[in-house]
Amino acid sequence: MTDEQQPTTDGPGPSAPEVPGRFGAFGGRYVPEALIPALEELDEARRKAMVDPDFVDELARLHRTYTGRPSIITEVPRFAEHAGGARVILKREDLNHTGSHKINNVLGQALLTKRMGKRRVIAETGAGQHGVATATAAALMGLECTVYMGRVDTERQALNVARMRVLGATVVPVEHGSATLKDAINEAMRDWVTNVEHTHYVLGTVTGPHPFPEMVRDLHKIIGEEAREQVLELTGRLPDAVIACVGGGSNAMGIFHRFVSDEAVRLIGVEAGGEGIESGRHAARFATAEPGVLHGAMSYLMQDAEGQTLETHSVSAGLDYPSVGPEHSHLRDSGRAEYRYATDEQVMHAFELLCRTEGIIPALESAHALSATLDIGRELGPDALLLVNLSGRGDKDMHTVAEWFGLVDGDAGAEA
Amino acid sequence: MSAAAGLADVFTRCREEGRAALIGYLPVGYPSVEGSIDAVRTLAEAGADIIEVGMPYSDPVMDGPVIQRAATEALAKGVHVDDVFRAVSAAREAGAVPVVMSYWNLVLRRGVDRYAADLAAAGGAGIITPDLIPEEAGEWRAASERHGLDRIFLVAPSSTTERIAVVTEATTGFVYTASTMGVTGARGSVGGTAAELVARVRSTTDLPLCVGLGVSTGAQAAEVAAFADGVIVGSALVSTMLDRDPEEGLAALRDLTRELTEGVRGRA
Numbered sequence: 001m002t003d004e005q006q007p008t009t010d011g012p013g014p015s016a017p018e019v020p021g022r023f024g025a026f027g028g029r030y031v032p033e034a035l036i037p038a039l040e041e042l043d044e045a046r047r048k049a050m051v052d053p054d055f056v057d058e059l060a061r062l063h064r065t066y067t068g069r070p071s072i073i074t075e076v077p078r079f080a081e082h083a084g085g086a087r088v089i090l091k092r093e094d095l096n097h098t099g100s101h102k103i104n105n106v107l108g109q110a111l112l113t114k115r116m117g118k119r120r121v122i123a124e125t126g127a128g129q130h131g132v133a134t135a136t137a138a139a140l141m142g143l144e145c146t147v148y149m150g151r152v153d154t155e156r157q158a159l160n161v162a163r164m165r166v167l168g169a170t171v172v173p174v175e176h177g178s179a180t181l182k183d184a185i186n187e188a189m190r191d192w193v194t195n196v197e198h199t200h201y202v203l204g205t206v207t208g209p210h211p212f213p214e215m216v217r218d219l220h221k222i223i224g225e226e227a228r229e230q231v232l233e234l235t236g237r238l239p240d241a242v243i244a245c246v247g248g249g250s251n252a253m254g255i256f257h258r259f260v261s262d263e264a265v266r267l268i269g270v271e272a273g274g275e276g277i278e279s280g281r282h283a284a285r286f287a288t289a290e291p292g293v294l295h296g297a298m299s300y301l302m303q304d305a306e307g308q309t310l311e312t313h314s315v316s317a318g319l320d321y322p323s324v325g326p327e328h329s330h331l332r333d334s335g336r337a338e339y340r341y342a343t344d345e346q347v348m349h350a351f352e353l354l355c356r357t358e359g360i361i362p363a364l365e366s367a368h369a370l371s372a373t374l375d376i377g378r379e380l381g382p383d384a385l386l387l388v389n390l391s392g393r394g395d396k397d398m399h400t401v402a403e404w405f406g407l408v409d410g411d412a413g414a415e416a
Numbered sequence: 417m418s419a420a421a422g423l424a425d426v427f428t429r430c431r432e433e434g435r436a437a438l439i440g441y442l443p444v445g446y447p448s449v450e451g452s453i454d455a456v457r458t459l460a461e462a463g464a465d466i467i468e469v470g471m472p473y474s475d476p477v478m479d480g481p482v483i484q485r486a487a488t489e490a491l492a493k494g495v496h497v498d499d500v501f502r503a504v505s506a507a508r509e510a511g512a513v514p515v516v517m518s519y520w521n522l523v524l525r526r527g528v529d530r531y532a533a534d535l536a537a538a539g540g541a542g543i544i545t546p547d548l549i550p551e552e553a554g555e556w557r558a559a560s561e562r563h564g565l566d567r568i569f570l571v572a573p574s575s576t577t578e579r580i581a582v583v584t585e586a587t588t589g590f591v592y593t594a595s596t597m598g599v600t601g602a603r604g605s606v607g608g609t610a611a612e613l614v615a616r617v618r619s620t621t622d623l624p625l626c627v628g629l630g631v632s633t634g635a636q637a638a639e640v641a642a643f644a645d646g647v648i649v650g651s652a653l654v655s656t657m658l659d660r661d662p663e664e665g666l667a668a669l670r671d672l673t674r675e676l677t678e679g680v681r682g683r684a
Contacts, residue, residue, distance in 0.1 A: 030520055030547050032478050034572035034597055036579055176488060182475065189477040194598040196574060293521040293547070294475060306497045307525030309474040 021210025024333060026326030029209040031189075031296045038196045043211040045116050050218065055111060062107050063222070066140070067097050069104075070226040073234065073387075078357035079370075083377025086384035089234070090360070091227040091255060093391050100363065100392030101223060101251045102133035106202055108219035110137035113200040120144040120199040124188040126153055126181035126247070127318035127365065128160025129392055130204030135169035137202075145169040148187040150180040153317045160396050178311045181247075181321045185295050205248025206325030209296030213325050220254025223389065228258050231387055239387040241266040241376055245368040246339065247283070247318050249325035251391035260336060269328060270372040272314035273341035281313035284341035285324045286332055292323075299326040315344040315400060316364035318392075342371035348404055350374060351394070363392030364400065423541050423566050423589035426465045426513050427624040427645055436641035436680040439626055440464040440673060441517060441650030443472050444503040445495025446486040451662050452499075453506045455669055459653065460510035462670045463677035467507040468544060468648070471500045473519040478546040480599040482651040482658065497522055497531075501538035508539035515568060515589070517544040523556070532559040542566025542589050550586035557586065568592050571617055573609050584621035590646060591617060595629045600651050611643045637679025647680050 021027050029039060049055040063069035071092045080088040093101035106123075113121055121143050125131030131147040138145035147164055151173045154161050164171050177183035192201040206213045206220075224242075231239055242259050244252035246269035259265045274282030285300045292301035294309060302310040302322040314320040331337035342350070347364060350371035355361050362370060366389070373388050380386075394401065402408040430437045440459045444452045459467055472487035472495055479487065500516055507514035516535060523531045523543070535543065542565045548556065550569055560567050566589030571580055574597060584591055595610035610627045617625055627640045628648030632655075637647045656672050657665035678684045 028552050029549060030552055031549070032546055032572070033549055033570040033579070033583060034574050034594060036549060037574045037576055176484065177474065186475050186477050190480075190599050193478070196597060293524060295477075296547075301521075303521065303525065305525075307522040308491065309521075 021214070023213070023327040023330035025291070026297065026299050026329040027210060027213060028298050029296060030293045030298065031209045032193055034193050035196060035209070038192070039209055039211065041116060042112070042200070045112050046211060046215045049112055049115060055115070059108055059111060063104070067103050067107065068095060069222065070230070071095050073227060073230045074360070075234070076354070076358045079354050080377065082353055082357070083374045083386070084380065085382035086377035086380055086386050087235070088373060088377065088386045088388060089231060089239070090388050090390040091223060093223060093251065093389060094362065094366070094393035098129070098133045098136050099395065100129040100133070101220060101254060102130045102204065103136065104222060104254065105204070105216050105219040105250060106130070106133040106137040109200065109202045110141050110143060113143060113202070114141060116200065118198050118200045120146070120195070121202045122146045122148065122188050122191050122199055123202045123204060124148045124181065124184035125204065126150070126184070126320055127316065127363070128153070128157040128164070128396055129318065129363070131169070131171070132160050132163050132167070134202050135164040135167035138169065139167045146191065147171050148174055148184040148191070150174050150178070150184050152179045153181065153184070156400060157317055157396055158399070180312070181317070182294070182309065189295070205250040206253045206327060207248045207295055207297055207299070207323060213297065213327055216250050217253040217257055217327065220250050221257040223251065223254035224256060224258030227255055227387060235385060237385065238262055238265050239385045240380060241268050241384070242387045242389070243268045243270065243369045243373050243376065244389040245270050245319060245365045245391060246324060246328060247272070247321050247365060249328045251389050253325060253327055255389040256331070256337065267331065267337040268372060268376065269337055269339045270368045271339060271341040272316060272319035272368060273343040273346070274313040274315070276343055277341070282341065283312035283314045283319055283321060285322065286339040287341055291329070294323045297323070297326045299323050299329045315347060315404070316368065316397070318363070318365040319368065340372050342368045346371045351401065352405070360390070361394040362390055363394050364397045366391045421513055423466065423513060423515070427590065430465065430645070435682065436644055437465040437626065437646035438463060438637070438676050438680045439466040439468055439628070439646050439648040440653050441468040441470055441648065442653060443470040443483060443486050443490055444499045445472055445490030445493060446654070447489070447657060447662060447665065448493060449495060449499045449502070453503050454662070454666060455657065456503050456507045457510040458666050458670050459673055460507055460512035462673035464512055464673055466646070467512045467514045468517045468650070469500055469503045469507065469514055470517045471497060471522055473522060476519060478599055480651060482654050483600050485658070486654050497526060501534050504535065504538040504540045513541050514539065515542045515544055515566070516540055517546065520545055520548040528555045529559045529562070532563040532565055536563040536565055540565065542568055544568040544592055546570065550582055553586065570594055571613065573597055573613050577616070580617055580620050584617065584623060587623060590624040590626045591621065592648070593617060593625050593627045593644065595627050595631070598629065600629055610640060614643050634675035634679035634684025637676045638682050638684045641680045641682055647676070649676055
């Protein structure tokens with residue numbers, strides 16, 4: 001698909017849910033009854049807010065003056081030499097305040113929290129970026145903040161734990177289960193069930209019960225809206241493919257959404273292949289999984305024969321999650337989007353390549369998208385135009401990277 | 417009670433005796449599968465009217481630390497969904513009416529109709545579904561009709577009048593009335609919120625209303641029995657077996673169950 005793509009009309013794409021809370025067969029609300037009133041209150045609040053000029057203007061002002069939007073795009077020709085010579089453009093969400101796309105969502109949800117008259121926010125975090133973004137928004141808006149994080153992740157993302165605490169948040173390490181992102185979500189949901197009267201759960205990705213998948217996507221769709229315009233301005237045409245990593249899938253939905261109705265643009269999500277599919281140590285939900293219910297939504301899910309959630313693995317804490325946003329499952333089953341995976345080894349290769357060729361240190365999550373870009377560029381050839389969402393920066397991953405590549409002498413690595 | 421007694425029979429009998437029903441929760445697989453089946457028998461023999469057999473799940477968002485700890489250990493030892501049906505049969509044979517408490521993905525994965533058929537064959541009366549609301553329960557409603565099982569949905573203190581109507585319309589057997597906002601676990605007090613919620617639900621339905629979350633003593637059971645049709649006890653029963661050898665655990669379970677049976681008779 002290397003012919004020049006012509007832009008299509010404006011407006012939301014066909015990925016809008018067919019019935020409220022459903023994306024085809026996926027989505028819904030599988031939660032304790034106690035949470036239903038809070039979900040309905042949230043749904044009503046966000047529907048009103050999204051068409052209220054005061055809310056829209058305030059969020060736009062924050063993006064302009066606080067987040068640093070619009071984020072720029074960067075063409076990376078030296079990296080692209082390794083991608084079959086295709087033209088590769090990065091959408092630089094790593095340059096947002098707090099270092100990732102996550103701030104788009106939390107600023108919107110923090111504003112909604114205030115509109116609903118609640119005083120406290122809770123969040124879950126894997127890599128720490130969503131937790132840092134939530135702690136940041138809470139500090140900015142004077143909200144109490146508690147962040148749940150699996151013990152395994154607090155250890156591999158120690159610097160982000162310190163950042164959250166500096167910002168005034170309480171970080172609660174979660175010891176049970178696999179002590180990673182899914183267990184942090186369980187703990188956050190328990191807190192929410194108990195404190196829902198004054199607490200809003202700032203869910204960090206496009207998963208969870210309705211209206212979270214739709215609301216979080218809408219708060220991130222600015223990524224694709226900006227990128228589409230920027231790419232058109234730079235190149236005069238639409239990209240052949242838009243590529244993004246997929247854990248829960250919020251950065252991917254954010255950049256995909258504006259392109260869904262551009263049918264000639266391939267949408268490619270990249271999951272965590274971990275140590276390889278055969279090893280069983282991965283988080284490639286679409287490679288092996290079947291539909292199931294976790295954390296309030298029906299979606300593809302890594303589960304055993306009886307429906308117990310399987311443990312996942314990824315070198316990247318942010319992708320180490322057994323389910324995926326329900327809209328991704330729908331895009332996959334409807335054939336509108338394609339999903340691949342990159343193994344830890346392939347990811348570290350792409351990570352190092354971008355650092356060495358372009359002077360950009362990507363998050364390990366984003367390096368999954370970069371890894372697939374190398375393959376897709378080679379498949380499509382030198383006329384292809386590829387847009388990649390660089391969802392976050394890699395500072396938080398230095399400890400993992402230093403260990404992987406043996407970059408730090410003696411015991412210093414453990415202190416990183 | 418005949419072997420085919422259902423939930424309605426339990427509440428009729430309790431009403432005739434002028435008392436509330438005692439509903440005890442135990443997770444299958446803790447301290448072992450056989451040990452949990454012994455515990456289920458003990459609970460029935462000591463006077464529980466209805467036994468809620470819980471299936472351990474990897475992501476139990478409604479469960480507090482006690483039940484989660486027992487469930488985690490049970491999963492680590494390899495408990496399987498089939499074991500639930502064995503425990504259900506044991507409860508039935510010991511004279512109680514068994515229901516299953518299961519998170520929805522475990523039912524979905526087995527196949528809703530197959531799960532319902534297996535549960536009915538084991539003598540189960542129905543399922544409590546803590547993470548399934550009526551709007552998502554179309555398949556389960558059909559399967560429960562086919563297999564003669566009850567559908568026990570939950571109401572919570574946060575439930576609006578509209579929600580209470582939706583939930584009670586879909587419910588059969590009894591309504592699980594959550595005493596407080598929160599997860600399972602013993603609490604110092606369960607009174608006020610629960611009584612108020614029970615009164616709100618009573619104005620909507622004639623179904624038996626059973627109160628759970630937080631009850632741990634005979635005195636609390638008596639307090640709840642004064643306004644509810646059934647008293648549900650979980651974490652406190654599970655606690656009797658934590659950190660004890662199996663025989664001591666069963667003795668402690670028997671003692672607490674007897675205390676609770678006095679409670680539901682207003683005598684604790």
